[in-house]
Amino acid sequence: xxxxxxxxxxxxxxxxxxxxxxxxxxGMDAHGILKAAAAGRxxxxxxLGADPxxxxxxxxxxxxxxxxxxxxxxxxxxxxxxxxQADVVFAAAGFAETGGSTTNIEGRVTTLDxxxxxxxxxxxxxxxxxxxxxxxxxxxxPVTADSLWAELVEHSPVHAGAGxxxxxxxxxxxxxxxxxxxxxxxxxxxxxxxxxGAYEWRxxxxxxxxxxxxxISHCSSSSSLAPDATVQLSAADASPVGIASxxxxxxxxxxxxxxxxxxxDDSLPKGTSGAAPQPGGRRRGTVDRRGRHxxxxxxGGELMTSLILAADPLLSGEIGLDQLIVVLIKVLVAFAGxxxxxxxxxxxxxKLIADMQNRFGPNRAGPFGLFQxxxxxxxLILKEDLIPEKADRAVFKIAPFLMLVPAFVTFxxxxxxxxxxxxxxxxxTILGEKTFMQVADPQIGILLFLAMSSVAVYGVMxxxxxxxxxxxxxxxxRATAQMISYEAALGLSLAAVLLLAGSLSTNRIVDGQxxxxxxxxxxxxxxxxxxxxxxxxxxxRPPFDLVEAEQEIVGGYHTEYSSFRFAMFFLAEFLxxxxxxxxxxxxxxxxxxxxxxxxxxxxxxxxxxxxxxxAKVFVFLCMFVLFxxxxxxxxxxxxMDLGWKVLIPLALGWFLILAGVRVAADDGLDAGAVxxxxxxxxxxxxxxxxxxxxxxxxxxxxxxAIDSGEQR
Numbered sequence: 001x002x003x004x005x006x007x008x009x010x011x012x013x014x015x016x017x018x019x020x021x022x023x024x025x026x027g028m029d030a031h032g033i034l035k036a037a038a039a040g041r042x043x044x045x046x047x048l049g050a051d052p053x054x055x056x057x058x059x060x061x062x063x064x065x066x067x068x069x070x071x072x073x074x075x076x077x078x079x080x081x082x083x084x085q086a087d088v089v090f091a092a093a094g095f096a097e098t099g100g101s102t103t104n105i106e107g108r109v110t111t112l113d114x115x116x117x118x119x120x121x122x123x124x125x126x127x128x129x130x131x132x133x134x135x136x137x138x139x140x141x142p143v144t145a146d147s148l149w150a151e152l153v154e155h156s157p158v159h160a161g162a163g164x165x166x167x168x169x170x171x172x173x174x175x176x177x178x179x180x181x182x183x184x185x186x187x188x189x190x191x192x193x194x195x196x197g198a199y200e201w202r203x204x205x206x207x208x209x210x211x212x213x214x215x216i217s218h219c220s221s222s223s224s225l226a227p228d229a230t231v232q233l234s235a236a237d238a239s240p241v242g243i244a245s246x247x248x249x250x251x252x253x254x255x256x257x258x259x260x261x262x263x264x265d266d267s268l269p270k271g272t273s274g275a276a277p278q279p280g281g282r283r284r285g286t287v288d289r290r291g292r293h294x295x296x297x298x299x300g301g302e303l304m305t306s307l308i309l310a311a312d313p314l315l316s317g318e319i320g321l322d323q324l325i326v327v328l329i330k331v332l333v334a335f336a337g338x339x340x341x342x343x344x345x346x347x348x349x350x351k352l353i354a355d356m357q358n359r360f361g362p363n364r365a366g367p368f369g370l371f372q373x374x375x376x377x378x379x380l381i382l383k384e385d386l387i388p389e390k391a392d393r394a395v396f397k398i399a400p401f402l403m404l405v406p407a408f409v410t411f412x413x414x415x416x417x418x419x420x421x422x423x424x425x426x427x428x429t430i431l432g433e434k435t436f437m438q439v440a441d442p443q444i445g446i447l448l449f450l451a452m453s454s455v456a457v458y459g460v461m462x463x464x465x466x467x468x469x470x471x472x473x474x475x476x477x478r479a480t481a482q483m484i485s486y487e488a489a490l491g492l493s494l495a496a497v498l499l500l501a502g503s504l505s506t507n508r509i510v511d512g513q514x515x516x517x518x519x520x521x522x523x524x525x526x527x528x529x530x531x532x533x534x535x536x537x538x539x540x541r542p543p544f545d546l547v548e549a550e551q552e553i554v555g556g557y558h559t560e561y562s563s564f565r566f567a568m569f570f571l572a573e574f575l576x577x578x579x580x581x582x583x584x585x586x587x588x589x590x591x592x593x594x595x596x597x598x599x600x601x602x603x604x605x606x607x608x609x610x611x612x613x614x615a616k617v618f619v620f621l622c623m624f625v626l627f628x629x630x631x632x633x634x635x636x637x638x639x640m641d642l643g644w645k646v647l648i649p650l651a652l653g654w655f656l657i658l659a660g661v662r663v664a665a666d667d668g669l670d671a672g673a674v675x676x677x678x679x680x681x682x683x684x685x686x687x688x689x690x691x692x693x694x695x696x697x698x699x700x701x702x703x704x705a706i707d708s709g710e711q712r
Contacts, residue, residue, distance in 0.1 A: 003152055014155050030056070031425070038064035039515060045069035048125055049092060051080040059502040060512050060522075063665060075128050090128045093118040100124070100145045101167065108175030109159075111167045230263045238264055313427060314435035326430050330439045331412075338411055342574045345621060346373045349574075352622070353629045380567040388560045390468030399466060400561070400568035402459030406452035407575040412439035413448055413506050414582045417609040420514040420593040426507055428605045436507050437592070437609070445506040446498065449583060450491060453538055456576070457483045460540075463569070464557035475557035478546050478636065485643040486537035486544075489530055492651035496527040496658050497587050510591035520588045526654040528588045530647050532623075535580045537643065540573070541624060543631040546639060581620035582613075589616050649692060653685035 006014065012022045028036060034052060037045050038061055045065065052062035066072055066085050074086035077094040097118035103109050123131075130143045146164060153163045162176040231249055243249060245264045314323055347362060347370055354361025362369025387393055417437035418426030427434050442448060457480060464476020497519050501509045513519055520528050537544040558569045585591055594612035596604040634642070660680075 003156055006156070031058070031061075034058075034061050034065035035422070037066070037069045040068050043070045045072045047072065047074040047076070047082050047086065049076055051076070051082045053081040053085070057502060058508060058512060060500050064517070075125055077122070091120060091122040092128060093122045093124045097122065098124040101149060103178075108177055109162050109167065110175035229260050231260045232263050232265045235264050235266055238262065312436050312441045314433055322431065322433055326433050326435055327439075329430065330435075334412060334439050335408065338408065338575065338578065341578050342571060343373045345574050345578055348621070349625045349628070352625050356629050377567060381564050383563040385563040385565065386560070388468050391560065392466040392468070395462050395466035397565070399459050399463035400565045400572070402462065403456055403572040404568050404575065406456045407572055407579050410449050410452045411579045411582065413441065413445045414438055414579075414586055415507055415510050415591050416613050417592050417606050419596060419605045419609060420511050421596050425511055437606070438506065441505055441507045444504050446494060446504045446509070450487075450494070453487060453490070459572075460557050463561070467560040469560055472557050472559045475559070479540060479557055482540075482544065482546065482639060483538055485640060486534040486647070489643060489647035489651050490534040490538060492648065492655055493527040493530040493534065494587070496523045496655050499655070499658055499662060506586055506591075510586060510593055513590035514593045516590070518588060518590050523658065524654065526650065530651045531587070532584065534643075534647060535584065536624070536627060537639070539576050539580055541577065542628045543634050544639060545633060546636055577621065577624055578617070581617045581624070584620055585613065585616040645692065645696065649689065650685075653688060657682060657685065
């Protein structure tokens with residue numbers, strides 16, 4: 001956009017005549033700029049009052065951007081993490097230390113008076129830009145804040161009538177409304193339904209120029225300018241819930257809560273509230289504009305905003321029939337594709353193991369035996385359904401679904417295609433709607449995966465308990481202990497990826513690995529190894545299939561199941577194998593990201609990414625088959641020792657090392673200090689492992705001595 005909210009095409013004729021030329025192509029947003037800098041495509045990265053190392057959501061990308069740019073120039077009011085790593089630093093004046101104008105959230109322009117003298121050589125950012133232009137040989141001539149504003153008013157149709165005289169007019173004390181409403185701040189129509197005292201509430205975080213933000217906390221001369229923190233409500237919203245002016249109300253979100261006095265403001269539209277931060281830096285939480293917020297009052301109901309459940313651009317605006325059709329298409333394709341992949345996985349595993357054992361494998365039903373899985377499924381469906389006499393019938397019927405459904409739900413957060421090269425972010429177009437090539441991209445994506453893996457534990461546990469038989473109960477007890485133990489190691493290894501990615505969104509995790517910045521080596525390989533072993537144990541596949549060890553407990557938790565319910569357990573096992581392979585690829589191998597060889601269009605958006613995704617998943621499917629064919633089953637004590645004495649300490653220790661390196665890098669330490677931090681962490685983990693091993697041996701020796709003494 002050019003000044004006056006003009007597009008490049010509309011403003012070329014206006015500003016081209018004033019400046020001599022205008023940019024020919026559109027620029028990039030903050031995320032695109034950082035990606036380009038991280039890829040080495042930007043020589044000079046200018047940070048104008050920005051601290052991406054702290055404020056940007058994807059901190060891993062921000063660190064790579066600052067490191068990848070040849071020169072980093074920072075203009076800020078105080079030292080920040082980004083400023084400390086800049087090559088050139090300019091002291092910029094803050095809001096209170098300069099004059100000019102400002103535009104509020106409603107598009108009204110007001111004057112901004114200088115209230116505090118800037119310290120030292122600090123200058124306004126536009127003065128810094130003018131001085132740089134002069135030093136580089138592009139003298140802009142005499143430049144003042146008034147001259148810049150006058151030029152904008154003269155040439156921008158939007159700012160017509162908003163000159164210095166209009167701003168100084170006492171009638172415009174609340175500001176001058178610009179021509180045309182800003183497109184980014186529409187005024188939506190809001191209906192208010194109040195069941196049981198609950199009201200729809202649109203929160204506007206009232207960040208005044210002189211609030212208790214970073215600028216005030218770092219500039220003692222401006223601290224007296226900060227107003228008292230309050231919550232502004234319209235009388236129409238406050239009256240139904242019994243809130244009066246001066247009452248304290250609480251705003252809460254997932255990040256915390258703040259308790260502030262209420263101020264009734266009739267100028268606020270119904271359904272809108274303003275909230276300023278807690279004064280004096282004593283905030284107990286922050287208000288997140290994208291989360292769920294509740295405004296509570298002891299004497300009445302509460303006001304509540306809606307919760308944004310996904311970062312998918314398809315769901316970022318109004319949801320209509322077109323969006324629902326796209327979602328339905330993605331759900332059906334994912335469901336059908338996953339079922340087909342399971343059918344092929346069963347055939348592939350039987351065929352590959354048969355080749356290893358010099359057998360034919362399935363070769364009767366269909367070409368190469370491809371239809372053998374379908375034939376087996378039809379046979380199971382047509383068999384008699386048996387329920388033991390002593391079984392808990394309701395729980396016995398529900399248990400298979402608790403194994404099957406989580407596998408389907410987990411797969412919905414996996415990106416299977418989409419171009420992640422450049423600034424594409426994996427966005428594709430389906431029926432004219434921009435979306436991701438995954439069913440959903442909730443901001444809690446990886447937490448959903450952990451939740452679903454926990455639900456699957458209930459399926460195994462309840463299946464064995466509800467059968468009313470001893471062998472299934474033994475299998476379910478084994479499965480519960482095993483899956484809980486290995487889920488701890490799984491979560492700790494996953495924490496290393498989240499620490500690096502800075503997001504729970506699977507799309508963001510894949511996007512951060514574009515350009516072969518795979519988490520496999522970015523996290524130091526250890527989290528991948530731990531995750532793979534723990535994931536195999538979570539799947540109850542060899543060599544961790546003690547829950548259905550046929551030599552010991554017949555069939556384990558599903559011994560008493562037959563017909564279609566047994567088929568559901570069988571299907572869930574292979575479904576979880578495909579899903580776990582896809583999750584591993586997403587977390588550690590960049591998902592569908594890969595080189596596009598300069599190809600553009602639908603091939604680079606759909607075909608090539610899916611080919612890369614399928615190839616990566618296929619490698620891990622082969623790995624799981626090789627595990628089944630080559631590794632002997634562990635004893636139960638070996639299984640638990642590996643989980644509690646090796647994987648959990650290793651994953652925790654490695655996570656602490658990565659966290660220490662991350663803190664050292666964020667604090668601006670040089671590369672040598674960061675490496676030293678990592679080496680100290682590795683040494684600490686090694687010493688801890690040695691001490692743990694020695695204590696285990698000492699305990700075993702003491703136990704053996706006691707046992708031998710009792711025998712004598």
